[in-house]
Amino acid sequence: MVCCKECIELLNDYLDGELDPKIATSLEEHFQDCPPCIAFLNTYKSTTKLCRETLKQVEIPEMVQVKLQEFLKHNIRKP
Numbered sequence: 001m002v003c004c005k006e007c008i009e010l011l012n013d014y015l016d017g018e019l020d021p022k023i024a025t026s027l028e029e030h031f032q033d034c035p036p037c038i039a040f041l042n043t044y045k046s047t048t049k050l051c052r053e054t055l056k057q058v059e060i061p062e063m064v065q066v067k068l069q070e071f072l073k074h075n076i077r078k079p
């Protein structure tokens with residue numbers, strides 16, 4: 001069996017499917033008996049999902065876009 005600390009350390013590999021199947025199974029067994037680790041797993045999942053979605057959407061930082069727009073405005077006004 002794995003302990004809570006090991007669970008947290010193994011979670012990234014577990015979600016990536018890179019964990020040894022035996023360790024993955026004992027991790028799942030631990031989740032069944034440990035509500036705090038399930039809560040952590042769910043939080044971790046939604047956080048990484050959110051990060052990935054955000055990173056995909058924001059290819060150009062907002063600040064760069066604003067500066068670019070300002071730059072274009074100034075150039076258009078200039079004779």
Ligand SMILES: [Zn+2]
Binds near residue numbers: 003004030
């Ligand atoms: Zn635990």
